[in-house]
Amino acid sequence: MKVLLDPTNERRATTMERVGRPETLRGLTVGLLDISKARGDVFLDRLEERLSELGADVRRFKKPTFTKPAPVDLRHEISIQCQVVIEALAD
Protein backbone atom coordinates (compact mmCIF):
# COMPACT_ATOMS: atom_id res chain seq x y z
CA MET A 1 0.00 0.00 0.00
CA LYS A 2 1.34 3.41 -0.98
CA VAL A 3 0.03 6.50 0.75
CA LEU A 4 -0.25 9.79 -1.11
CA LEU A 5 -1.27 13.18 0.24
CA ASP A 6 -4.34 14.72 -1.35
CA PRO A 7 -3.28 17.79 -3.42
CA THR A 8 -6.83 19.07 -3.81
CA ASN A 9 -8.90 21.41 -1.69
CA GLU A 10 -10.74 18.36 -0.25
CA ARG A 11 -14.05 20.10 -0.61
CA ARG A 12 -17.19 18.21 -1.50
CA ALA A 13 -19.71 19.96 -3.69
CA THR A 14 -22.97 20.56 -1.89
CA THR A 15 -26.15 19.77 -3.74
CA MET A 16 -28.74 22.51 -3.69
CA GLU A 17 -32.30 22.09 -4.83
CA ARG A 18 -33.37 24.34 -7.68
CA VAL A 19 -36.19 26.75 -7.19
CA GLY A 20 -39.25 25.54 -9.10
CA ARG A 21 -39.83 26.98 -12.56
CA PRO A 22 -42.51 29.73 -12.36
CA GLU A 23 -45.75 29.15 -14.27
CA THR A 24 -45.71 32.71 -15.51
CA LEU A 25 -43.47 35.77 -15.28
CA ARG A 26 -46.45 38.08 -14.86
CA GLY A 27 -46.09 40.01 -11.62
CA LEU A 28 -42.66 38.53 -10.86
CA THR A 29 -39.54 40.63 -10.40
CA VAL A 30 -36.97 39.67 -13.03
CA GLY A 31 -33.37 40.85 -12.59
CA LEU A 32 -31.19 41.41 -15.66
CA LEU A 33 -27.48 41.29 -14.84
CA ASP A 34 -25.23 43.07 -17.33
CA ILE A 35 -21.71 41.67 -16.92
CA SER A 36 -20.19 44.80 -18.54
CA LYS A 37 -19.13 43.18 -21.79
CA ALA A 38 -19.42 45.20 -24.96
CA ARG A 39 -22.97 45.28 -26.39
CA GLY A 40 -24.44 43.24 -23.56
CA ASP A 41 -26.72 46.20 -22.95
CA VAL A 42 -28.13 45.91 -26.49
CA PHE A 43 -29.20 42.35 -25.79
CA LEU A 44 -30.58 43.18 -22.35
CA ASP A 45 -32.53 46.21 -23.60
CA ARG A 46 -34.40 43.94 -25.98
CA LEU A 47 -34.97 41.36 -23.25
CA GLU A 48 -36.36 44.04 -20.96
CA GLU A 49 -38.85 45.08 -23.63
CA ARG A 50 -40.04 41.53 -24.14
CA LEU A 51 -40.25 40.72 -20.44
CA SER A 52 -42.15 43.91 -19.69
CA GLU A 53 -44.67 42.96 -22.40
CA LEU A 54 -45.17 39.71 -20.49
CA GLY A 55 -46.00 41.64 -17.35
CA ALA A 56 -42.72 41.15 -15.49
CA ASP A 57 -41.28 43.82 -13.24
CA VAL A 58 -37.75 44.16 -14.68
CA ARG A 59 -34.84 45.47 -12.68
CA ARG A 60 -31.38 46.07 -14.13
CA PHE A 61 -28.10 45.26 -12.42
CA LYS A 62 -24.53 45.60 -13.62
CA LYS A 63 -21.20 44.06 -12.62
CA PRO A 64 -18.32 46.55 -12.35
CA THR A 65 -16.22 44.46 -14.76
CA PHE A 66 -16.72 41.30 -16.75
CA THR A 67 -13.31 39.97 -15.67
CA LYS A 68 -14.24 39.44 -12.04
CA PRO A 69 -17.06 37.63 -10.25
CA ALA A 70 -20.04 39.72 -9.22
CA PRO A 71 -19.43 41.37 -5.83
CA VAL A 72 -21.13 39.69 -2.88
CA ASP A 73 -23.27 42.75 -2.16
CA LEU A 74 -24.59 42.78 -5.71
CA ARG A 75 -25.46 39.08 -5.57
CA HIS A 76 -27.22 39.62 -2.27
CA GLU A 77 -29.16 42.59 -3.63
CA ILE A 78 -30.37 40.55 -6.60
CA SER A 79 -31.36 37.65 -4.36
CA ILE A 80 -33.56 39.77 -2.11
CA GLN A 81 -35.16 41.84 -4.89
CA CYS A 82 -35.82 39.27 -7.59
CA GLN A 83 -37.58 35.97 -8.07
CA VAL A 84 -35.88 35.35 -11.42
CA VAL A 85 -32.50 36.48 -12.77
CA ILE A 86 -31.00 36.44 -16.24
CA GLU A 87 -27.25 36.91 -16.67
CA ALA A 88 -26.12 38.07 -20.09
CA LEU A 89 -22.91 37.43 -21.93
CA ALA A 90 -22.01 39.40 -25.05
CA ASP A 91 -19.39 39.69 -27.84
Add this chain to the structure above:
Amino acid sequence: MTDTTSPRFPIADGLVVVVKEDCATCRLVVPVIRQLRTRDLAVEVYVQDDPNFPPEVPARHDADLSFSWHHDIETVPTLIRVVEGREVQRTVGWNRADWELVTGTSPLGDDLPEFRPGCGSLSVDPDRVDQLRVRFTGSVLTARRVDVADAEDEFEAMFDRGWTDGLPVVPPTEERVLRMLQGTSRHSDDVVAVVPPDLVEITVEKIAINAVMAGCRPEYLPWVIAAVEAVCNETFNIHGVLATTMPVGPVLVCNGPGTRAIGMNSGMNVFGQGNRANLTIGRALQLIVRNIGGGRPGEVDRATHGNPGKISFCFAEDEIGSPWTSLAVSRGTAPDTDAVTVFPGEGPRCVVDQLARDPDSLANTFAACLRTLHNPKSILAFDAILVVGPEHARVFAEAGWDRQRVVDEIHQRLQIPGHELVRGAGGIAEGIPQHLEDATLPKFRPGGILLVHAGGGAGLFSAIIGGWANGDVGSQPVTREVQR
Protein backbone atom coordinates in the same frame (compact mmCIF):
# COMPACT_ATOMS: atom_id res chain seq x y z
CA MET B 1 30.73 24.82 19.69
CA THR B 2 27.10 25.64 20.31
CA ASP B 3 25.85 27.21 23.46
CA THR B 4 22.13 26.90 23.76
CA THR B 5 19.65 27.53 26.49
CA SER B 6 16.55 26.48 24.60
CA PRO B 7 14.42 23.81 26.26
CA ARG B 8 14.79 20.39 24.71
CA PHE B 9 13.46 16.88 25.00
CA PRO B 10 14.11 16.16 28.72
CA ILE B 11 17.38 14.47 29.52
CA ALA B 12 19.20 13.71 32.72
CA ASP B 13 21.61 16.23 34.13
CA GLY B 14 25.26 15.64 33.44
CA LEU B 15 27.04 14.83 30.21
CA VAL B 16 25.59 13.09 27.15
CA VAL B 17 27.74 11.65 24.38
CA VAL B 18 26.25 10.40 21.11
CA VAL B 19 28.45 8.08 19.07
CA LYS B 20 28.42 5.43 16.40
CA GLU B 21 30.85 2.58 15.98
CA ASP B 22 31.26 3.29 12.28
CA CYS B 23 33.11 6.54 12.95
CA ALA B 24 36.86 6.77 13.46
CA THR B 25 36.55 9.86 15.68
CA CYS B 26 34.01 8.11 17.92
CA ARG B 27 36.39 5.19 18.31
CA LEU B 28 39.17 7.69 19.00
CA VAL B 29 37.31 9.29 21.94
CA VAL B 30 36.41 6.02 23.70
CA PRO B 31 39.36 6.40 26.13
CA VAL B 32 38.16 9.91 26.93
CA ILE B 33 34.65 8.65 27.70
CA ARG B 34 36.17 6.03 30.00
CA GLN B 35 38.31 8.72 31.64
CA LEU B 36 35.21 10.88 32.31
CA ARG B 37 33.35 7.95 33.85
CA THR B 38 36.18 7.43 36.35
CA ARG B 39 35.76 11.04 37.55
CA ASP B 40 32.33 10.38 39.06
CA LEU B 41 30.72 12.46 36.35
CA ALA B 42 27.25 11.46 35.18
CA VAL B 43 27.96 10.39 31.60
CA GLU B 44 25.17 8.98 29.46
CA VAL B 45 26.32 7.41 26.21
CA TYR B 46 23.98 6.86 23.25
CA VAL B 47 25.15 4.66 20.37
CA GLN B 48 23.43 4.77 17.02
CA ASP B 49 24.60 1.55 15.39
CA ASP B 50 26.42 -1.24 17.31
CA PRO B 51 24.78 -1.80 20.74
CA ASN B 52 28.07 -3.25 22.01
CA PHE B 53 29.95 -0.04 21.35
CA PRO B 54 31.87 1.46 23.08
CA PRO B 55 33.50 -1.70 24.50
CA GLU B 56 33.07 -2.02 28.27
CA VAL B 57 31.10 1.21 28.51
CA PRO B 58 27.39 1.04 29.38
CA ALA B 59 25.47 2.72 26.58
CA ARG B 60 21.89 3.18 25.45
CA HIS B 61 21.18 1.91 21.97
CA ASP B 62 19.43 4.65 20.00
CA ALA B 63 18.10 1.99 17.66
CA ASP B 64 15.23 4.04 16.22
CA LEU B 65 17.36 7.21 16.30
CA SER B 66 14.62 9.00 18.23
CA PHE B 67 17.09 10.44 20.74
CA SER B 68 19.37 11.64 17.96
CA TRP B 69 16.44 13.10 16.01
CA HIS B 70 14.91 14.98 18.91
CA HIS B 71 18.25 16.40 19.98
CA ASP B 72 19.26 17.53 16.49
CA ILE B 73 22.36 15.36 16.39
CA GLU B 74 23.97 16.05 13.03
CA THR B 75 27.52 14.92 13.81
CA VAL B 76 29.02 12.16 15.94
CA PRO B 77 30.50 12.29 18.42
CA THR B 78 28.34 15.01 19.95
CA LEU B 79 28.98 16.00 23.55
CA ILE B 80 26.23 17.83 25.43
CA ARG B 81 26.18 19.30 28.90
CA VAL B 82 22.80 19.28 30.66
CA VAL B 83 21.89 21.34 33.71
CA GLU B 84 18.45 21.17 35.30
CA GLY B 85 17.12 19.28 32.33
CA ARG B 86 18.30 21.83 29.81
CA GLU B 87 21.12 21.66 27.34
CA VAL B 88 23.58 24.41 28.10
CA GLN B 89 26.59 23.50 25.97
CA ARG B 90 27.42 21.26 23.05
CA THR B 91 30.43 20.39 20.92
CA VAL B 92 30.82 18.07 17.97
CA GLY B 93 33.73 15.97 16.76
CA TRP B 94 36.85 15.90 18.90
CA ASN B 95 38.39 19.18 19.96
CA ARG B 96 40.29 18.86 23.21
CA ALA B 97 39.77 22.44 24.36
CA ASP B 98 36.04 22.28 23.71
CA TRP B 99 35.66 18.91 25.43
CA GLU B 100 37.58 20.21 28.44
CA LEU B 101 35.34 23.29 28.55
CA VAL B 102 32.06 21.37 28.25
CA THR B 103 33.08 18.66 30.74
CA GLY B 104 34.86 21.01 33.13
CA THR B 105 37.64 18.42 33.20
CA SER B 106 41.27 18.94 32.31
CA PRO B 107 43.44 17.52 31.00
CA LEU B 108 41.50 15.20 28.69
CA GLY B 109 42.80 12.72 26.13
CA ASP B 110 46.49 13.52 26.56
CA ASP B 111 47.58 11.06 23.92
CA LEU B 112 44.97 12.14 21.37
CA PRO B 113 45.50 14.71 18.63
CA GLU B 114 44.18 18.19 19.33
CA PHE B 115 41.40 17.97 16.81
CA ARG B 116 39.53 15.49 14.64
CA PRO B 117 36.32 16.26 12.76
CA GLY B 118 33.33 14.07 13.49
CA CYS B 119 31.23 11.94 11.14
CA GLY B 120 27.67 12.35 9.93
CA SER B 121 24.97 11.25 12.35
CA LEU B 122 22.78 8.38 11.15
CA SER B 123 19.79 10.59 11.91
CA VAL B 124 20.74 12.87 9.02
CA ASP B 125 21.84 10.10 6.68
CA PRO B 126 20.25 10.98 3.31
CA ASP B 127 18.99 7.40 2.99
CA ARG B 128 17.17 7.56 6.34
CA VAL B 129 16.31 11.18 6.98
CA ASP B 130 13.05 11.25 4.99
CA GLN B 131 11.67 8.21 6.80
CA LEU B 132 12.72 9.62 10.17
CA ARG B 133 11.03 12.92 9.35
CA VAL B 134 7.80 11.08 8.62
CA ARG B 135 8.10 8.99 11.79
CA PHE B 136 8.82 11.90 14.08
CA THR B 137 7.11 14.87 12.41
CA GLY B 138 4.59 13.32 10.01
CA SER B 139 1.77 14.28 12.30
CA VAL B 140 2.14 17.92 11.22
CA LEU B 141 0.66 16.99 7.86
CA THR B 142 -3.09 17.29 7.81
CA ALA B 143 -3.92 16.53 4.17
CA ARG B 144 -6.21 13.57 3.54
CA ARG B 145 -4.26 10.36 3.01
CA VAL B 146 -5.06 8.57 -0.23
CA ASP B 147 -4.26 4.87 -0.25
CA VAL B 148 -3.02 3.42 -3.51
CA ALA B 149 -2.97 -0.36 -3.67
CA ASP B 150 0.36 -2.03 -4.40
CA ALA B 151 -1.03 -3.47 -7.61
CA GLU B 152 -2.19 -0.04 -8.74
CA ASP B 153 0.11 2.20 -10.78
CA GLU B 154 0.30 5.40 -8.74
CA PHE B 155 1.02 7.51 -11.81
CA GLU B 156 -2.15 6.27 -13.49
CA ALA B 157 -4.03 6.67 -10.20
CA MET B 158 -3.09 10.35 -10.12
CA PHE B 159 -4.22 10.83 -13.72
CA ASP B 160 -7.49 9.07 -12.88
CA ARG B 161 -8.12 11.41 -9.95
CA GLY B 162 -7.69 14.48 -12.15
CA TRP B 163 -4.67 15.77 -10.23
CA THR B 164 -2.40 16.37 -13.22
CA ASP B 165 -2.01 18.95 -15.97
CA GLY B 166 -1.85 16.21 -18.59
CA LEU B 167 1.73 15.23 -17.84
CA PRO B 168 2.78 12.70 -15.19
CA VAL B 169 3.37 14.12 -11.71
CA VAL B 170 5.68 13.02 -8.90
CA PRO B 171 3.72 11.04 -6.27
CA PRO B 172 3.28 13.31 -3.20
CA THR B 173 4.31 10.91 -0.44
CA GLU B 174 4.71 12.02 3.17
CA GLU B 175 8.47 11.67 2.84
CA ARG B 176 8.64 13.94 -0.20
CA VAL B 177 6.24 16.53 1.20
CA LEU B 178 8.08 16.78 4.53
CA ARG B 179 11.35 17.12 2.63
CA MET B 180 9.76 19.87 0.50
CA LEU B 181 8.71 21.71 3.66
CA GLN B 182 12.37 21.95 4.65
CA GLY B 183 12.63 24.60 1.94
CA THR B 184 10.72 27.19 3.96
CA SER B 185 10.77 28.47 7.52
CA ARG B 186 7.00 28.90 7.38
CA HIS B 187 4.85 26.50 9.33
CA SER B 188 3.03 23.90 7.30
CA ASP B 189 -0.40 25.08 8.48
CA ASP B 190 0.17 28.77 7.66
CA VAL B 191 -2.54 30.03 5.33
CA VAL B 192 -0.85 31.70 2.36
CA ALA B 193 -3.77 32.85 0.23
CA VAL B 194 -7.33 32.25 -0.87
CA VAL B 195 -7.22 30.59 -4.27
CA PRO B 196 -9.81 31.38 -6.96
CA PRO B 197 -12.03 30.34 -8.54
CA ASP B 198 -13.32 28.19 -5.65
CA LEU B 199 -11.92 30.68 -3.11
CA VAL B 200 -10.28 28.07 -0.92
CA GLU B 201 -7.65 28.86 1.70
CA ILE B 202 -4.31 27.30 0.82
CA THR B 203 -1.75 26.28 3.43
CA VAL B 204 1.98 25.92 3.05
CA GLU B 205 1.39 22.15 3.24
CA LYS B 206 -0.93 22.12 0.22
CA ILE B 207 1.54 24.26 -1.72
CA ALA B 208 4.30 21.80 -0.81
CA ILE B 209 2.19 18.84 -1.99
CA ASN B 210 1.61 20.43 -5.38
CA ALA B 211 5.26 21.53 -5.58
CA VAL B 212 6.31 17.90 -5.07
CA MET B 213 3.96 16.84 -7.85
CA ALA B 214 5.36 19.52 -10.17
CA GLY B 215 8.90 18.20 -9.59
CA CYS B 216 10.24 21.08 -7.46
CA ARG B 217 13.22 20.84 -5.18
CA PRO B 218 12.74 22.16 -1.61
CA GLU B 219 14.74 25.29 -2.34
CA TYR B 220 12.18 26.26 -5.00
CA LEU B 221 9.32 26.26 -2.49
CA PRO B 222 9.68 29.90 -1.36
CA TRP B 223 9.39 30.96 -5.01
CA VAL B 224 6.21 28.95 -5.44
CA ILE B 225 4.77 30.48 -2.26
CA ALA B 226 5.61 33.98 -3.51
CA ALA B 227 3.99 33.20 -6.87
CA VAL B 228 0.81 32.00 -5.13
CA GLU B 229 0.71 35.20 -3.08
CA ALA B 230 1.28 37.25 -6.21
CA VAL B 231 -1.61 35.81 -8.24
CA CYS B 232 -4.25 35.30 -5.53
CA ASN B 233 -5.49 38.85 -5.05
CA GLU B 234 -7.86 41.36 -6.62
CA THR B 235 -5.00 43.14 -8.37
CA PHE B 236 -3.75 40.22 -10.42
CA ASN B 237 -7.19 38.63 -10.61
CA ILE B 238 -6.25 35.03 -11.38
CA HIS B 239 -9.95 34.24 -11.57
CA GLY B 240 -10.30 36.39 -14.68
CA VAL B 241 -6.97 35.29 -16.13
CA LEU B 242 -8.16 31.70 -15.81
CA ALA B 243 -11.72 32.21 -16.98
CA THR B 244 -11.01 34.33 -20.05
CA THR B 245 -11.39 33.02 -23.57
CA MET B 246 -8.02 34.66 -24.39
CA PRO B 247 -4.88 32.47 -24.47
CA VAL B 248 -3.20 33.80 -21.33
CA GLY B 249 -1.89 32.41 -18.07
CA PRO B 250 0.35 33.63 -15.27
CA VAL B 251 3.86 34.36 -16.56
CA LEU B 252 6.46 34.44 -13.77
CA VAL B 253 9.53 36.66 -14.11
CA CYS B 254 12.01 35.96 -11.31
CA ASN B 255 14.63 38.40 -10.06
CA GLY B 256 17.39 38.47 -7.49
CA PRO B 257 20.48 36.48 -6.53
CA GLY B 258 18.29 33.57 -5.45
CA THR B 259 17.49 32.85 -9.09
CA ARG B 260 21.13 32.00 -9.62
CA ALA B 261 21.39 30.10 -6.33
CA ILE B 262 18.65 27.72 -7.42
CA GLY B 263 19.99 27.45 -10.94
CA MET B 264 17.25 29.21 -12.87
CA ASN B 265 17.80 29.86 -16.54
CA SER B 266 17.92 33.45 -17.77
CA GLY B 267 20.04 32.75 -20.83
CA MET B 268 20.04 30.43 -23.79
CA ASN B 269 16.60 28.89 -24.49
CA VAL B 270 15.21 30.90 -21.60
CA PHE B 271 11.56 30.08 -22.37
CA GLY B 272 12.31 26.53 -23.45
CA GLN B 273 12.81 23.09 -22.06
CA GLY B 274 15.64 21.77 -19.94
CA ASN B 275 15.73 23.81 -16.73
CA ARG B 276 14.12 22.20 -13.71
CA ALA B 277 13.65 25.34 -11.60
CA ASN B 278 12.06 27.40 -14.39
CA LEU B 279 9.70 24.65 -15.43
CA THR B 280 8.65 23.24 -12.08
CA ILE B 281 8.04 26.54 -10.26
CA GLY B 282 5.66 27.67 -12.98
CA ARG B 283 4.08 24.24 -13.14
CA ALA B 284 3.51 24.12 -9.37
CA LEU B 285 1.55 27.37 -9.54
CA GLN B 286 -0.67 26.03 -12.31
CA LEU B 287 -1.24 22.74 -10.44
CA ILE B 288 -2.33 24.79 -7.42
CA VAL B 289 -4.82 26.78 -9.49
CA ARG B 290 -6.16 23.46 -10.75
CA ASN B 291 -6.14 21.36 -7.60
CA ILE B 292 -6.83 23.93 -4.89
CA GLY B 293 -8.62 26.65 -6.85
CA GLY B 294 -10.59 24.14 -8.87
CA GLY B 295 -9.73 25.93 -12.12
CA ARG B 296 -9.85 23.36 -14.89
CA PRO B 297 -9.93 23.69 -18.69
CA GLY B 298 -13.43 23.39 -20.04
CA GLU B 299 -14.89 24.34 -16.67
CA VAL B 300 -14.03 27.79 -15.31
CA ASP B 301 -11.08 27.93 -17.75
CA ARG B 302 -12.85 28.93 -21.00
CA ALA B 303 -9.78 29.59 -23.18
CA THR B 304 -10.46 29.42 -26.92
CA HIS B 305 -6.93 28.24 -27.69
CA GLY B 306 -4.89 28.49 -24.49
CA ASN B 307 -1.14 28.28 -24.92
CA PRO B 308 1.59 25.79 -23.95
CA GLY B 309 2.77 28.21 -21.27
CA LYS B 310 -0.34 27.35 -19.27
CA ILE B 311 1.53 24.22 -18.20
CA SER B 312 4.40 26.41 -17.01
CA PHE B 313 5.78 29.79 -17.99
CA CYS B 314 8.49 30.95 -15.61
CA PHE B 315 11.94 32.35 -16.21
CA ALA B 316 14.62 34.52 -14.63
CA GLU B 317 15.87 37.88 -15.82
CA ASP B 318 19.55 37.97 -16.81
CA GLU B 319 20.68 40.61 -14.34
CA ILE B 320 24.40 39.92 -14.49
CA GLY B 321 24.62 40.65 -18.21
CA SER B 322 22.02 43.40 -18.24
CA PRO B 323 22.89 47.02 -18.96
CA TRP B 324 19.76 48.05 -17.02
CA THR B 325 18.22 47.85 -13.61
CA SER B 326 16.09 44.75 -13.21
CA LEU B 327 12.37 44.49 -13.75
CA ALA B 328 11.79 43.98 -10.01
CA VAL B 329 13.85 47.06 -9.11
CA SER B 330 11.98 49.10 -11.71
CA ARG B 331 8.81 48.03 -9.92
CA GLY B 332 10.02 49.22 -6.53
CA THR B 333 11.83 46.23 -5.08
CA ALA B 334 15.17 46.87 -3.36
CA PRO B 335 18.25 45.79 -5.37
CA ASP B 336 19.43 42.21 -4.82
CA THR B 337 16.07 41.18 -3.41
CA ASP B 338 14.52 37.94 -4.57
CA ALA B 339 11.17 38.65 -6.13
CA VAL B 340 8.57 37.21 -8.48
CA THR B 341 6.61 39.37 -10.90
CA VAL B 342 3.47 37.80 -12.33
CA PHE B 343 2.01 38.93 -15.64
CA PRO B 344 -1.05 37.64 -17.46
CA GLY B 345 0.62 36.59 -20.67
CA GLU B 346 0.26 34.62 -23.87
CA GLY B 347 3.07 32.67 -25.49
CA PRO B 348 6.20 34.55 -26.59
CA ARG B 349 6.85 35.56 -30.16
CA CYS B 350 10.13 36.50 -31.72
CA VAL B 351 11.26 39.94 -32.87
CA VAL B 352 13.95 39.62 -35.54
CA ASP B 353 16.24 42.52 -36.41
CA GLN B 354 19.62 41.30 -37.52
CA LEU B 355 20.71 44.62 -38.97
CA ALA B 356 20.16 46.50 -35.71
CA ARG B 357 23.19 48.67 -35.10
CA ASP B 358 21.72 51.94 -33.91
CA PRO B 359 19.12 52.40 -31.18
CA ASP B 360 16.62 54.40 -33.22
CA SER B 361 16.39 51.72 -35.88
CA LEU B 362 15.92 49.01 -33.27
CA ALA B 363 13.31 51.07 -31.40
CA ASN B 364 11.47 51.40 -34.70
CA THR B 365 11.46 47.61 -35.09
CA PHE B 366 10.20 47.07 -31.55
CA ALA B 367 7.45 49.64 -32.03
CA ALA B 368 6.36 48.14 -35.34
CA CYS B 369 6.14 44.66 -33.86
CA LEU B 370 4.42 45.83 -30.67
CA ARG B 371 1.91 47.76 -32.79
CA THR B 372 0.45 44.46 -33.98
CA LEU B 373 -0.12 43.11 -30.48
CA HIS B 374 -3.46 41.26 -30.45
CA ASN B 375 -4.65 43.48 -33.32
CA PRO B 376 -2.85 46.39 -35.00
CA LYS B 377 -5.96 48.44 -34.31
CA SER B 378 -6.21 47.54 -30.64
CA ILE B 379 -5.03 50.24 -28.24
CA LEU B 380 -4.57 50.70 -24.50
CA ALA B 381 -6.35 47.52 -23.49
CA PHE B 382 -3.30 45.25 -23.23
CA ASP B 383 0.18 45.42 -21.71
CA ALA B 384 3.23 43.54 -22.97
CA ILE B 385 6.52 42.22 -21.70
CA LEU B 386 9.34 43.06 -24.09
CA VAL B 387 12.14 40.57 -23.47
CA VAL B 388 15.24 42.14 -24.97
CA GLY B 389 17.95 39.67 -25.96
CA PRO B 390 21.56 40.46 -25.02
CA GLU B 391 22.64 41.32 -28.57
CA HIS B 392 19.78 43.78 -28.95
CA ALA B 393 20.34 45.21 -25.45
CA ARG B 394 23.96 45.89 -26.38
CA VAL B 395 22.83 48.22 -29.18
CA PHE B 396 20.97 50.36 -26.64
CA ALA B 397 23.72 50.10 -24.03
CA GLU B 398 26.39 51.30 -26.43
CA ALA B 399 24.22 54.30 -27.26
CA GLY B 400 23.73 55.06 -23.56
CA TRP B 401 19.98 54.37 -23.52
CA ASP B 402 18.87 53.29 -20.08
CA ARG B 403 15.72 51.32 -19.31
CA GLN B 404 13.49 54.37 -19.15
CA ARG B 405 14.86 55.81 -22.36
CA VAL B 406 14.19 52.59 -24.26
CA VAL B 407 10.62 52.41 -22.98
CA ASP B 408 9.99 56.11 -23.63
CA GLU B 409 11.34 55.91 -27.18
CA ILE B 410 9.08 52.96 -27.96
CA HIS B 411 6.06 54.74 -26.47
CA GLN B 412 6.81 57.81 -28.61
CA ARG B 413 6.76 55.65 -31.73
CA LEU B 414 3.40 54.16 -30.79
CA GLN B 415 1.28 57.31 -30.85
CA ILE B 416 -1.20 56.33 -33.55
CA PRO B 417 -3.52 58.55 -35.60
CA GLY B 418 -7.15 57.77 -34.87
CA HIS B 419 -8.04 57.47 -38.54
CA GLU B 420 -5.86 54.34 -38.73
CA LEU B 421 -7.68 52.82 -35.75
CA VAL B 422 -11.38 53.46 -36.29
CA ARG B 423 -13.78 50.70 -37.22
CA GLY B 424 -13.50 49.90 -40.90
CA ALA B 425 -10.12 51.59 -41.42
CA GLY B 426 -7.75 49.48 -43.46
CA GLY B 427 -10.66 47.29 -44.51
CA ILE B 428 -10.87 45.84 -40.98
CA ALA B 429 -14.13 46.02 -39.06
CA GLU B 430 -12.36 45.83 -35.70
CA GLY B 431 -11.43 49.21 -34.30
CA ILE B 432 -12.25 52.12 -32.07
CA PRO B 433 -15.40 54.30 -32.32
CA GLN B 434 -15.59 56.71 -35.26
CA HIS B 435 -15.67 59.83 -33.10
CA LEU B 436 -12.01 59.24 -32.17
CA GLU B 437 -10.91 59.56 -35.79
CA ASP B 438 -9.09 62.86 -35.25
CA ALA B 439 -7.44 61.90 -31.98
CA THR B 440 -3.90 60.56 -31.57
CA LEU B 441 -3.90 57.57 -29.30
CA PRO B 442 -1.16 55.51 -27.65
CA LYS B 443 -0.90 51.77 -28.24
CA PHE B 444 0.06 51.22 -24.59
CA ARG B 445 -0.96 52.85 -21.34
CA PRO B 446 1.85 54.39 -19.24
CA GLY B 447 3.76 51.50 -17.65
CA GLY B 448 2.21 49.08 -20.14
CA ILE B 449 5.56 47.94 -21.53
CA LEU B 450 7.57 45.81 -19.09
CA LEU B 451 11.19 45.56 -20.13
CA VAL B 452 13.12 42.39 -19.25
CA HIS B 453 16.66 41.37 -20.23
CA ALA B 454 16.99 37.67 -20.99
CA GLY B 455 18.08 35.18 -23.61
CA GLY B 456 21.19 33.58 -25.06
CA GLY B 457 24.30 35.51 -26.00
CA ALA B 458 24.01 34.86 -29.75
CA GLY B 459 21.15 36.10 -31.92
CA LEU B 460 19.88 39.59 -32.70
CA PHE B 461 16.44 38.64 -31.43
CA SER B 462 14.03 39.74 -28.76
CA ALA B 463 10.59 38.53 -27.75
CA ILE B 464 7.16 39.93 -26.99
CA ILE B 465 4.76 38.40 -24.47
CA GLY B 466 1.33 39.88 -25.01
CA GLY B 467 -0.96 40.55 -22.06
CA TRP B 468 -4.61 40.46 -21.17
CA ALA B 469 -7.23 43.06 -20.23
CA ASN B 470 -5.25 45.51 -18.11
CA GLY B 471 -5.96 47.91 -15.31
CA ASP B 472 -8.53 47.73 -12.55
CA VAL B 473 -11.10 46.10 -14.82
CA GLY B 474 -8.73 43.21 -15.65
CA SER B 475 -5.31 42.28 -14.33
CA GLN B 476 -2.33 44.26 -13.14
CA PRO B 477 1.19 42.82 -12.93
CA VAL B 478 2.12 42.09 -9.30
CA THR B 479 5.59 41.79 -7.75
CA ARG B 480 6.13 39.90 -4.49
CA GLU B 481 9.31 39.41 -2.51
CA VAL B 482 10.40 35.84 -1.86
CA GLN B 483 10.49 35.04 1.86
CA ARG B 484 12.27 32.03 3.21
